[in-house]
Amino acid sequence: MKQDIKSMTISELQAAFDALGEPKFRAGQVYSWLHRGARSFADMTNLSKALRQRLDELFFITVPEVVRKQTDPEDGTIKYLWRLMDGNCVETVLMRYHHGNTVCISSEVGCPMGCAFCASTIGGLVRRLSPAEMLDEVLFTQLDSGLEISNIVLMGIGEPLDNFDNVLRFLELVNSENGMNIGMRHISLSTCGVVPRIDELAEKGLQLTLSVSLHAPDDETRSRIMPVNRRWNVEELLDACRRYFAKTGRRISFEYAMIRGVNDTPEAAALLLKRLRGMQAHVNLIPLNHVDESPLEPSTKETVAAFQQALERGGVTCTVRRTLGGNIDASCGQLRRRYEKNN
């Protein structure tokens, strides 16, 4: 069985080359070919033919294929639907902000978490992505669009902390000096609240931004829309967030999708304030994206504005997420969902 060479770290590659009787610097050459998007060993023209052939016998190189590419004519957001080598599809979104081009990548094919408002989880989890497949989302988005990527958010399909080891390895790859060299401070990881993994992540002391999908301040509502809350409730989650901050010094960003009549009342705002008091937190309100299969509806603009004001008055910084790519199904697993339904 061939090995996935792009999921290997530089030191693993060096060890493999050492075992082949090849000098260390060759591993470095191959590593930089891979991280510049080489599609085959034949492309690696500074290696001998014999070595290229040997590598081709031992390893494979992942290459995703573009199935759909949609560009929003208004804001320039580009959405890719990729076909992976086993035929599964995932999506990546490229958003153009003033502070740089940001890619939102998927970490799994489907998702096991079951949130009631989310299109990604409807068919459950199909499988987890390899480190190379996540790297490919960043790499091939950059290559195809011709736009340099400076920021990454792990907020696409899947729960990154359910694919913990592969995600950590992906972070090491994309952060590496001989690779894309994207700084940890330019990376955000979003979780629905897998508490033990938040603690494990804290231990790593990475400088990335942790985003936590809170979406409700009380257990009754949160358990209703997010099954993960029945396993780790709001208090346990917020405790983990406090430990995370104490360990890393990184302020947590809370995501809060505004759902009409569910979590958008003045009482919810007051309870949220109370629970976040004393925490270094930032709240990001997301107007809910309507998903066909779900009865949940977005809050009105006025309700969102009132909720934001209530938080700000209470001393919690709060922003409303600008919606990008509204014309192209560019959110939360909707493109993949539609494609799979029609095919």
Ligand code: SAH
């Ligand atoms: N599994 C991770 C990351 C992927 S989802 C997590 O739960 O955080 C990225 C964000 O989009 C999460 O905050 C998620 O709750 C939110 N989201 C999912 N479906 C949505 C929808 N229909 N409208 C608005 N936000 C949604």
